[in-house]
Amino acid sequence: MTAPDLILTGAEVRTLDAGRPYATAVAVHDGTITAVGDESDVRDWRGPGTEVVPLAGAHLVPGLVDAHSHPVWGLDMATGADLSGVSDLAGLRAALAGAERIDGWVIGFGLDHNAFEGRAVDRALVEDVLGGAPAFLRLYDGHSALTSGAALAAAGVTGARDFAQRARIVCAPDGRPTGHLVEHAAMELVAEVMPRPSYAARRARLVELLGAMAATGLTGAHVMDAGDAELVGAVARETVLPVRLRFAPWCMPGVDESGLAELVAAQGRGGRHWVVDGVKFFMDGTVEGGTAWLEHADCHGQGTQAFWPDPEAYAGAVRRLHAAGVRTATHAIGDAAVRHVLDVVAGLGDGARGRHRVEHIETAPDALLPRFAELGVAASMQPPHTAYTRADGTDEWSRRLGTGRSGHAWRLRDLRDAGATVALGSDWPIAHYDVRSVLATARVPRGAASARAGLTGLEALEGCTTHAARAAGEGEVAGRIAVGHRADLTALALDPVEAPADELAEAPVRLTVTGGHVVHRG
Numbered sequence: 001m002t003a004p005d006l007i008l009t010g011a012e013v014r015t016l017d018a019g020r021p022y023a024t025a026v027a028v029h030d031g032t033i034t035a036v037g038d039e040s041d042v043r044d045w046r047g048p049g050t051e052v053v054p055l056a057g058a059h060l061v062p063g064l065v066d067a068h069s070h071p072v073w074g075l076d077m078a079t080g081a082d083l084s085g086v087s088d089l090a091g092l093r094a095a096l097a098g099a100e101r102i103d104g105w106v107i108g109f110g111l112d113h114n115a116f117e118g119r120a121v122d123r124a125l126v127e128d129v130l131g132g133a134p135a136f137l138r139l140y141d142g143h144s145a146l147t148s149g150a151a152l153a154a155a156g157v158t159g160a161r162d163f164a165q166r167a168r169i170v171c172a173p174d175g176r177p178t179g180h181l182v183e184h185a186a187m188e189l190v191a192e193v194m195p196r197p198s199y200a201a202r203r204a205r206l207v208e209l210l211g212a213m214a215a216t217g218l219t220g221a222h223v224m225d226a227g228d229a230e231l232v233g234a235v236a237r238e239t240v241l242p243v244r245l246r247f248a249p250w251c252m253p254g255v256d257e258s259g260l261a262e263l264v265a266a267q268g269r270g271g272r273h274w275v276v277d278g279v280k281f282f283m284d285g286t287v288e289g290g291t292a293w294l295e296h297a298d299c300h301g302q303g304t305q306a307f308w309p310d311p312e313a314y315a316g317a318v319r320r321l322h323a324a325g326v327r328t329a330t331h332a333i334g335d336a337a338v339r340h341v342l343d344v345v346a347g348l349g350d351g352a353r354g355r356h357r358v359e360h361i362e363t364a365p366d367a368l369l370p371r372f373a374e375l376g377v378a379a380s381m382q383p384p385h386t387a388y389t390r391a392d393g394t395d396e397w398s399r400r401l402g403t404g405r406s407g408h409a410w411r412l413r414d415l416r417d418a419g420a421t422v423a424l425g426s427d428w429p430i431a432h433y434d435v436r437s438v439l440a441t442a443r444v445p446r447g448a449a450s451a452r453a454g455l456t457g458l459e460a461l462e463g464c465t466t467h468a469a470r471a472a473g474e475g476e477v478a479g480r481i482a483v484g485h486r487a488d489l490t491a492l493a494l495d496p497v498e499a500p501a502d503e504l505a506e507a508p509v510r511l512t513v514t515g516g517h518v519v520h521r522g
Contacts, residue, residue: 003047004029005516009039011055011491015481016062016466026060028487031516036481053518058510059495061461062481063219063488064435065468067380068359068425070142071213071245071433072227075205077138078429079197080107084140086115089125096137097129103195106135109429111146112388113139113288113396121170123148123179136190140388141286142430145187147179155190164254165282166291166307182289183307184252199231206235209433214242214512214520216434219488222380222425222472223247224280224329224359232274241273242512242519244488246472248278248329251317253308260317264324273515277472278327280359281314282307283337287362288388288396292334298400303334315344318356322348327355327473329380333362335405342371352376357423357471360385361415363401363408373419378471380423383438383454384431386410389447398448409448412455422455423471424463435464439496440505457497457504487516 004027013023013036020036027035027045035045046052070077081099086092092115099106119125126135127148134151138144152158160171167183181187197205213221226249235241247270251263269276283306285291290302297304308314318328332338338361345356353376361379372379389395389409398406415422424442426433442460445452455463469479478486491511496504512520 001027001034001045002029004034004045004050006487006513006518007042007045007050007052008060008489008491008511008513009042009052009054011058011060012495013060013481014495014497016462017480017482019482023481026481026489028513028516031487033481033483033485033487036483053511055491055510058491058493060481060489060491061496062465062479062490063486063512063514064217064464064490065220065222066213066218066425066428066433066435066438067222067423067464067468067471068224068382069221069428069433070225071209071221071223071243071428072206072232073225074429075202075209076196077142078109080109082110083108083137084110084112086111088115089117089119091115093126093129096126096135101133104133105151105195106130106133106137106148107194108135108137111137111139113141114388121146121178121180136194138187139289140430141288143184143285143291144180144182144289145190147181147190149179151190152177152179154193157189161186164309165252166285166305166309183285183291202228203231203235206231207239210241210243211520213433214514215509215522216436217490217492217509217512218243218433218435219490219512219514220244220246220468220478222329222423222468224331225250229269233271236271236274240515240517240519242514243273244514245274246278247274247276248280248327249276251279251281251321253310253313255317260320263321264326267326278329279321281318281328281330283311283314283330283332283341284334286333287400290400292362293332293337293340294334294405295336295339299402300400303400306337306340311340314340315347318344319348322352322355329357329359331359333360335364335368338364338368342368342375342377345375345377346371354470354473362410363405364411365408369411369414369418369420372415372421378421378423378467379415380425380471381410381412382425382427382431383410383412383441383445384426386441386446386449387431389449391447391450393448395447406448409452410445411452412442412445413453416455416459421467421470422459422463423468424460434505436505436507439464440501443501457499461496487513489513
């Protein structure tokens, strides 16, 4: 055996490898695990240049992965005032009145739909405290925003428009835009004229963000957007990315053959610790925004239409990419959206097993659950999102769905019982990136899902390791501590399987290793 670059010793190693479930020492060379054994083996492994890190009883597990995140695009999403703590309209008005201007704009993010206390989202509720400033306030779901009259004017938005995707400029009965922009195409009209941070500022924020992610134990993220290849590539050449990034650029309604060809050609591009691998689709929007695709209308009479105005065009795009060997991930929150994606994958034949996944799955009836395992479709879910709902059903998500469908919230336990691959993530910046919180809320879901059983400690850990690797088609090289696997490793002060969920959420992170590089020491 070539002398290791790094040896981790004195740990309680949970490998998630059936061949050797437990160990106390791990050796790494050139980014790959070269030996798994006991402390008695370390003397034989060690070479003159080997770094030995004593972990003194820490719990070493495969590197934790966020299976759904936006660490590059999220830099723009999470700009300005953090409104995530605003719980009512009075609090929103106070936050906006005191918000710092960015080049004259009031920009905010993380605004909970529940802050409007059941009122329609309308600029008239806040216009008077903005002092005439243009404002862009992104709601927490990332699929809608509240903008001021000055912002609409800056973007030349004076009324409703048609879009290739199911997006909307919400207007009052008299045709006046209310400032509520629903879905990406509508929001982009204003986002294009907003102030944008400099390249240097974005680079600094990206480096800071990835370092903070690694400090929670994260070694990787499945990035559900195209990111910024120039920015990420530059950082990766200059330093070691502390979090391994797998990008899945978007495929939107209206895409033509040349657009699909570009997506195919992009696959495999990358550098150290980053790569383009997959394509992201949207089959619907969000429950709170009235754009989740449901089998039956929500309690506001909305939710009966897909994000792709022609769902068959979505199916055609998936077939084209599948034929080219491209993996796909589809955002599907409502039951009709989930069903359609499963139907499309079923039509691809046996060769589709393990190559496609569904993101979010916030409500799904019993009949859909076994199909995930039957078709080999991974379920990618975000337990922290349950905190945006309330156990008493008074939140916007629950009110829109009604008692029956809200009772089918975030069925992590049921999907695992049905034999599905269940990968876990945060969807940062929709929820915080701290992977310890992902593990904890998977075990003890909150809000509308709190009455349902969560995952066991082992299943939650698998969701951020072996199941995340399987969802990315990396089960043979990642997700376990085994010889030949990537040296992505996380050491926690507490056992992530046995420790109580509330303690795990705050467990000290002793060490994070990505690609054999120590990227965090606690």
